[in-house]
Amino acid sequence: MKVMAVNAGSSSIKFQLLDMPSETQITSGIVERIGSENALFTIKYNGEKHVVETSILDHGVGVNLILEGLIKHHVIKDINEIEGVGHRVVQGGEVFKDSVLIDEKVLQQIVDLGEMAPLHNPANATGIKAFKAVLPNVPQVAVFDTTFHQTMDKDAYLYGTPYEWYTKYGIRKYGFHGTSHQYVSEKANQLMxxxxxxxxxxxxxxxxxxxxxxxxxxxxxxxxxxxxxxxxxxxxxxxxxxxxxxxxxxxxxxxxxxxxxxxxxxxxxxxxxxxxxxxxxxxxxxxxxxxxxxxxxxxxxxxxxxxxxxxxxxxxxxxxxxxxxxxxxxxxxxxxxxxxxxxxxxxxxxxxxxxxxxxxxxxxxxxxxxxxxxxxxxxxxxxxxxxxxxxx
CATH class of the missing domain: 3.30.420.40 (ATPase, nucleotide binding domain)
Known part of the structure; x- marks a missing residue:
C-alpha cells in the first residue's frame, strides 16, 4: 500500500511516498516558494535528485506538479496507486485526541483551530483541500502534533492563569512535535x-x-x-x-x-x-x-x-x-x-x-x-x- 505523508506550509509542500506496512521510503521531495513565478519543485528517487524551477501560483498547482512528477519519474504508473494521504496538522486543541479521517466537519475544525496556530493550521488546511481536490476518493487523514501530549494530567498542562481562560478560551499547554516524540519514545522502549x-x-x-x-x-x-x-x-x-x-x-x-x-x-x-x-x-x-x-x-x-x-x-x-x-x-x-x-x-x-x-x-x-x-x-x-x- 502506497501512502503519501504531507507537511504543507504557507508557501511549501513537503512530501514522502512510503510503501506500507514495510515503511520503506519510495520517494521524497518539496515544493517551495508557492505563490511565485520562480517556485521550485524537488523530487528525490533512486538516488537521483531532480529540481525544476517554474511558476506555482497556489497549492493546487503544487499538488498537481507532485503527482505529475511521480508519474514522470516512473515512481508510480498512475495516481490510483496512492491509497492514502496523511497530513501533518500542527494544532488539534482539545478537539482531537487522536488522528482522524478528514471530512468537511473535520476540515472546518482544523480551520477554526487556526486562531491558536495562525502560521500553521491555515496552511495545513490549504494542503488538505488541494490533495482532496485531486484525489477525492482517497482516504485523507489528519495527524496532529498535539495528540501525543493529550495524556498529560491537568497539573502538567494548566497555567496559573484564571481558570476561565482555560474553560472559555482553551488557554493551556498543548505541546508540539508529537509524532517525533511518539516515534522516538517507542523506539527507545524497543531498544530497552x-x-x-x-x-x-x-x-x-x-x-x-x-x-x-x-x-x-x-x-x-x-x-x-x-x-x-x-x-x-x-x-x-x-x-x-x-x-x-x-x-x-x-x-x-x-x-x-x-x-x-x-x-x-x-x-x-x-x-x-x-x-x-x-x-x-x-x-x-x-x-x-x-x-x-x-x-x-x-x-x-x-x-x-x-x-x-x-x-x-x-x-x-x-x-x-x-x-x-x-x-x-x-x-x-x-x-x-x-x-x-x-x-x-x-x-x-x-x-x-x-x-x-x-x-x-x-x-x-x-x-x-x-x-x-x-x-x-x-x-x-x-x-x-x-x-x-x-x-x-
Missing amino acids: GTTDTKVVVCHIGNGASLSAVKDGHCVDTSMGFTPLEGFPMGTRSGSIDPAITSYMANKLNASAQEITDILNKKSGYLGISGISNDARDIEQAIVEGNERARLAFDVQAKQIADYIGSYHIYMGGLDAICFTAGIGENSSVLRQMIIDRLAVLGVKLDAELNKLRGERLISTADSKVKVFIIPTDEEVMIARDTIRISHK
Whole structure:
C-alpha cells in the first residue's frame, strides 16, 4: 500500500511516498516558494535528485506538479496507486485526541483551530483541500502534533492563569512535535526491551522541545500553548517573564505582535550569538573562540538540563534520555554540554561513542541513565496513522 505523508506550509509542500506496512521510503521531495513565478519543485528517487524551477501560483498547482512528477519519474504508473494521504496538522486543541479521517466537519475544525496556530493550521488546511481536490476518493487523514501530549494530567498542562481562560478560551499547554516524540519514545522502549520505562525525548532542531514519557504515555512537555514556550531554540526565545513583552513594547515603541515576532524570529541562537540560527555556525564560532556563540549553547544546554531534572522528579526516576532531530542527532558538542550538567543524576557519556552518528547507545556501561541517539521519522508515524485510521 502506497501512502503519501504531507507537511504543507504557507508557501511549501513537503512530501514522502512510503510503501506500507514495510515503511520503506519510495520517494521524497518539496515544493517551495508557492505563490511565485520562480517556485521550485524537488523530487528525490533512486538516488537521483531532480529540481525544476517554474511558476506555482497556489497549492493546487503544487499538488498537481507532485503527482505529475511521480508519474514522470516512473515512481508510480498512475495516481490510483496512492491509497492514502496523511497530513501533518500542527494544532488539534482539545478537539482531537487522536488522528482522524478528514471530512468537511473535520476540515472546518482544523480551520477554526487556526486562531491558536495562525502560521500553521491555515496552511495545513490549504494542503488538505488541494490533495482532496485531486484525489477525492482517497482516504485523507489528519495527524496532529498535539495528540501525543493529550495524556498529560491537568497539573502538567494548566497555567496559573484564571481558570476561565482555560474553560472559555482553551488557554493551556498543548505541546508540539508529537509524532517525533511518539516515534522516538517507542523506539527507545524497543531498544530497552520493555514499555515499563521513564524516558525523556530531546527533539532539538531549529524548533526544539522535550517530553517526559512514562510507560509509553506523555506526562509533560516543554512547548506550551504555542511552540514559543520552552527553552531557547534557533530563533525562538523559549519561556521568558511575560512582563518583558509590555516593557519592551514601550522601550521599542512596538506593538505586541512585533514583540512576539522578535521572540519567534530574532531570538534563541540568533539573538544571543548575533551570528546565526544554525547550530553548525554556532559550533564553528565556538571553535574560533566566540564567547557569545558559546553562550548561546550554554543557555540552551542549561535550560534543557533543568527540564530533564524536573522530569526526573515528576516521573519518579529516569531510564533513558534520547536525542533526536537535526541538532540532537548531529551535535556531539551540545549533547556533551547537556549531559555534563546531569552528572548529579549519574548520567555519563562515552566520549568516543558520542562522536558517532546514527541510532546508537552513547552512554557508558556504568551510567545510571541510558543515553541514545535515535533519528526521528515523523513521516513513518503519519503513514502508520493513515493506515490505522483509514482501515477502521
